[in-house]
Amino acid sequence: MEFLLSSAIGVLTAAGVYLVLRLRTFAVVLGTTMLSYAINVFLFSTGRLVVDAPPVLRYGAETYTDPLPQALVLTAIVISFGMTAVVVLMALGAFLEGGDDRVDMPRADRLPDHRAGDDGA
Amino acid sequence: MSPALIALLPFIGALLPGLLIRSGRDVAAISCGTATFIALLGLCLHIPAIMAGEVITARFEWLPSLGMNANFRIDGLGLLFGILILGIGLLIITYARYYLSRNDPVGLFYTYLMLFQGAMIGIVLSDNILLLLVFWELTSLSSFLLIGYWRHLPEGRQGARIALTVTALGGLAMIAGMLILGNIAGSYDISDILQAREAIQASPLYVPALVLILLGAFTKSAQFPFHFWLPHAMAAPTPVSAYLHSATMVKAGLFLLARLWPVLSGTPEWFYLVATTGLLTMVSAAWIAIFRDDLKSLLAFSTVSHLGLITMLLGFGTQGAAVAAMFHIVNHATFKAALFMTAGIIDHEAGTRSISRLGGLRRLMPITFTIGTLAALSMAGVPPLNGFLTKEMMLQETTEAVWFGNGTVLYVFGTLGALFSVCYSLRFVTQVFLGPERDDYPAHPHDPGFGLLVGPALLVVLVVLIGMFPNTSAAWLVAASSSAVTGVAQDPHFALWHGVNLALKLSLTAILGGLLLLALNPGMLAMRDAVWRPDGKRAFDAITRGATGVARGFTERFTNGSMSRALGALSMTIVATGLWAFSTGRYQGASRPMLEVGVVPLTGWILLMVATACMVAFHRLRILALVLVSIIGLIVSGTFIYLSAPDLALTQISVEVVTVVLLLLALNFLPKYTILDSADRKRGLDAFVATVTGLGFGALSYCIMRSDFAFPPISGYMLENSYKLGGGSNVVNVILVDFRGYDTFGEITVLGIAALTIFALTETLLAGASGRRLRNWVHDSLRAGDRHPMLLVVVTRLILPISLVVGLFIFLRGHNSPGGGFVAGLVVSIALVSQYMASGFSWAQERQSINYHAFIGAGVIAAGITGIGAWFAGLPFLTSTYGYVKLPGIEEFELASAMGFDLGVFLCVVGAVMLGLNSLTRIARQTGATVNLEPMDVDPSKEAEHR
Structure with missing residues (x-):
């Protein structure tokens, strides 16, 4: 089981990283989503894997799973939604303003605009 | 008057012009003058004591572990400078009132002036050199604002920049010198340093400390060869020159020389x-x-x-x-x-x-x-x-x-x-x-x-x-x-x-x-x-x-504006660091037995592998990729269920729904296909980077899962005390709303801010060039013939009350069973979103009057009030309490104060999700999407009437 989960984490990470390295915004957004999955599952797994022992107190139950990583991951899931939403809107804004959805900056955009500077620095 | 209060008064005065400038420049000037006058009066009341040789002090601990304390003192030297700063300050405030023209932002001027005055008074009354340094830097910054006050003049901006560069660089040198000095003396308090003359002058570090401190003092006091900033600072309005360059800023360097005169x-x-x-x-x-x-x-x-x-x-x-x-x-x-x-x-x-x-x-x-x-x-x-x-x-x-x-x-x-x-x-x-x-x-x-x-x-x-x-x-x-x-x-x-x-x-x-x-x-x-x-x-x-030039050359060498390159380098660096840490660490091999693999997890794993592979292979077909992503998300939720995390599964699955809706909305205005624009070689390289990172991350998680805890986890405490202290048996929820309530409070605030950012971004987009582009938008795909299908409308209407009840149920049971504010908020959002999807956003929006901004605000406030409530019981922020209530007709149930907090979470989540989606649909409205008058396109009941 541990092997299955860790290989899944690895594959999700690899897919996420590959997509994040693409040159178009939408692929990058998908990539961050994949990376969120991988990292949430990874954080969750630091509590070690337990089957059939949810962190809800019951009479007679002896073993429980570790609740702390779960609480952390729960908020992480919601926050990553917030992050995805902001990034998507930024991507949309960049596309609408700039006319294309590339993520890298062409050289012309990087150099300071000399027309704007009036006092030489 | 306490020296600390004298130093604080100008800062209080700095707030007044902003509040009062609408009442006219006279009122602003009088308010600043009053604050200055009171401070001057308070200072002068100490004259008899100081003449008798006393030193008036006020001490507050700030960061005692660093030796940084808010200690103030007034002795003869501080008195002399204090009278100069406040007395001439008073004259300057009067003078500036008549000097500045109607077109100048006078309120801003007085705020800067009072900030500067406060910083100067702070320098001369500090009894701690670290505190003095804070005020010292503050004079550099506030004088920058004052010198550049006429920001429309290039000389003003340039003069301000030169002054800031020279004095701030000197200030940096002085920080180093002061730290050395305090280190030799064994204390950062000026009273202690003044006693340590022999130790300081005997130290081998005396000369470096002296040179560094002198650099700070000479730059501030415009001594050769740093004098050139002062004439350029004359581009400032004359009241500023009269104040900064006669009585105060340039005298700060002299003050420091005089202050440290006994030891240096x-x-x-x-x-x-x-x-x-x-x-x-x-x-x-x-x-x-x-x-x-x-x-x-x-x-x-x-x-x-x-x-x-x-x-x-x-x-x-x-x-x-x-x-x-x-x-x-x-x-x-x-x-x-x-x-x-x-x-x-x-x-x-x-x-x-x-x-x-x-x-x-x-x-x-x-x-x-x-x-x-x-x-x-x-x-x-x-x-x-x-x-x-x-x-x-x-x-x-x-x-x-x-x-x-x-x-x-x-x-x-x-x-x-x-x-x-x-x-x-x-x-x-x-x-x-x-x-x-x-x-x-x-x-x-x-x-x-x-x-x-x-x-x-x-x-x-x-x-x-x-x-x-x-x-x-x-x-x-x-x-x-x-x-x-x-x-x-x-x-x-x-x-x-x-x-x-x-x-x-x-x-x-x-x-x-x-x-x-x-x-x-x-x-x-x-x-x-x-x-x-x-x-x-x-x-x-x-x-x-x-x-x-050097900085730009350096930057250009390391980044060429390609995010892909930067992130690739980042990934490889992380992997390399991880490898290095692993090889020098003390990993002792697997010690935990593996869980058995059943049929279900194996099936899930295979599905996940296939879905991920397809997703990467077909990611350029964006809608297909989105479908595949949601499949992956579903499998992840399934994993959480299987591995004893019902709360996570609920959250993941509901977040999945809103994320996909969000991405679909965005995709409406983005190209539907990704153009292939990286060469084979780049893709090969990226694949290599991705594989290595994935291998590293997978191996890391495998090692962690197979080894025992290095030290006992703190969750034992939480499991034990969840019911006793938090009154809930769902430990995850109790952690969220009680043990780690602070974290959650921060997180819902972040979520709210993210939603407001989205809203603000949308506003900007709609107002600018994008708005014009959107108004002339030509849709690249055909509209669906049946945009508001009857079946969907009817089903979502039927589901709405049920979903709301489910949301309420999940919210109420959250403290003791899987559920809680986060999940309930998401479920309710989905119920609302489905209404919008069925009949169109505008149609639905016209029929409800909920303001989502208010939801976010109310959520954060509710959580905050619950936290503050604990203060009235004499307990720290966010301590929760609970009790049992028996109402006639229903079973005895528990009420915990944490529920108020969870309500805040719930409201914030609903507000944030809905505001985010709302913003995206506003963009759609801009393209001239028509608003339907009827809830659905084909309404059989209406047609029956017509007949």
Whole structure:
């Protein structure tokens, strides 16, 4: 089981990283989503894997799973939604303003605009 | 009044103009003046105690572990500077009220001025050098704002930048020096440092500390070769120049020299560094001042020269010189502030400050002429004005000091400085006021109103009073401050007439020589213009350009604007760091047994692998990729269920729904296909990076899962106390709303901010060029024939009440069973979103009146109030309590205060999700999407009626 989960984490990470390295915004957004999955599952797994022992107190139950990583991951899931939403809107804004959805900056955009500077620095 | 309060008052005053400026500039000025006046009064109430030799202190612990405490003290030195800063500040506030024009943002000016005043008062009243450094940096920043106040003038911006660069760099050096000093003394409190003279001077680090501290003081006080920023700072409005460059900012460096005089002075290093720099500055700046055409520039260089004079006196290290230095600080502040204000009046009334365009103002502006002349004569050192007294004392000290075994060089140069000083002072008088009246002034000069004159007039009265009756008017203050500087009780006695001694002869030489030089001035002006001379500004510009070039070259080498490259490098660095950490760590191999693999997880794993592979392979078909992503998300939720995390599964699955809806909405306006624009080689490289990162991350998680905890996890405590302390049996929820409530509070706030950011971004987009583009949008795909299908509308309507009840149920059970505010919020959002999807956003929006902004705010407030509620029970923030309630008709149930917190989470989540989606649909509205009048496209009941 541990092997299955860790290989899944690895594959999700690899897919996420590959997509994040693409040159178009939408692929990058998908990539961050994949990376969120991988990292949430990874954080969750630091509590070690337990089957059939949810962190809800019951009479007679002896073993429980570790609740702390779960609480952390729960908020992480919601926050990553917030992050995805902001990034998507930024991507949309960049596309609408700039006319294309590339993520890298062409050289012309990087150099300071000399027309704007009036006092030489 | 407590010294801390005196230091705080100007900062309080800084808040007032912003609040009051709508009531007019008079009110703003009066509010600042009142704050300053109260602080001055509070300071003056301490005079009797300080005269009796007491030191008034106030101590607050701030960061005691770092030795940084908010300790304040008032001794004679602090008193002298405090009176100068607040007293002249009061005059400047009055002057500025009448000086600034209607078009200037006056409220802003007063805020900056009060900030600066507070920072200066903070410096002179600090009893902790780290606190002093904080205020020191604050003066650099606030003076930057003041100098650049007229931000429409390029000279103003440039002057402000030069001043900030030079003084802030000096400040950096000083931080290092102060840290060394505090380290040697074993304390950062000035009271302790002042006791540690022997230890400090014996330390091998004495010289580095001295040099670093002097760098800070010299840059601030515009000593050679850092003097060039001061003339450029003259682009500031004149009230700023009068304040910063006569009484305060430039005196901060001198204050520091005086403050640390007892521990640092008396060594040859101190003498040669400080006295030589001072002498050099005094003579060279006075020489430059002779030739300046701009009145304020002339005054700026004369200020540099006089600062050099005081620096030199402090550098001598003798008690007599220290007394003279303190006295000259007072005298210089009085006559120089008056002169700056006079220059401002001339500029204001005659329309120019260029000497070559002035002259003959004597009859046109008689009062200004009187004030300006008296102040200038004092600067020249003419008896019986106060400038004469200290010039004599300075010359007397130079005759007694010996420089590299030579007893004459100091007084020769001292006399030369005084001679130049006479020349430029008289030039100010003769070429501005005397001579024939002209008819080509840019404006019609006449004496200004009372408001502009009162400040300089009062100061000139002081100039005369101190000159005539030094022992009754100023001796007490000089005595108090020089006693504090030297550490020995001083009782100076000043006199205009000391008999015919060397100092008097030198003084006479200076005056006669100055007059002669003045007569020669026009010819010399031409001569000097022909000779090359170094220009500090040009050097500064060259250095700045060089530094910018180096920085840009460095940046360009490392980043070329490609995010892909940067992130690839980041991934590889993380992997390499991880490998290095692993190889040097103490991993002892797998120690936990593996769980058995059943059929279900294996199926899930295979599905996940296939879905991920397809997703990567087909990611350029964006809608297909989105479908695949949601499949992956579902499998992840399944994983959470299987591995005993029902809360996570619920959250993941509901987040999945809203994320996909969100991405679909965005995809409406993005290309549906990703163009293939990276070469095979790049894709191969990326695949390699991705594989390596994935392998590393997978291996890491495998190692973690297979090994035991290195130390017992803290969750044992949470499991044990969840019910006892939090009153809930769902430990995850109790952690969220109770044990780690602070985290959750922060997280819902972040979520709310993210949603508001989305809203703000949308507003900006719709207002700008994108808005126009959207209004002319041509949809690239055909509209669905049946956009609001009957089946969907009917089903979502039926589901809505059920979903809301489910949401409520999940919310209520959350404390004891899987569920809670996060999940409930998401479920309710989905129920609402499905209404929007079925009948269109606008249609649905018109039928509800919920403001999602208010939801976010209400959520954060509800959570906050619940947290604060604990205070009333005398418990820390967010401590929860619970009890059982029995209502007739239903079972006994539990009510926990944490529920209020969870309600806040719930509201915040609903508000944030809905606001985010709302923003995206507003973009869709912009493209002219039609609003349907009916909830669904085909309504059988309506058609039946028609028939």
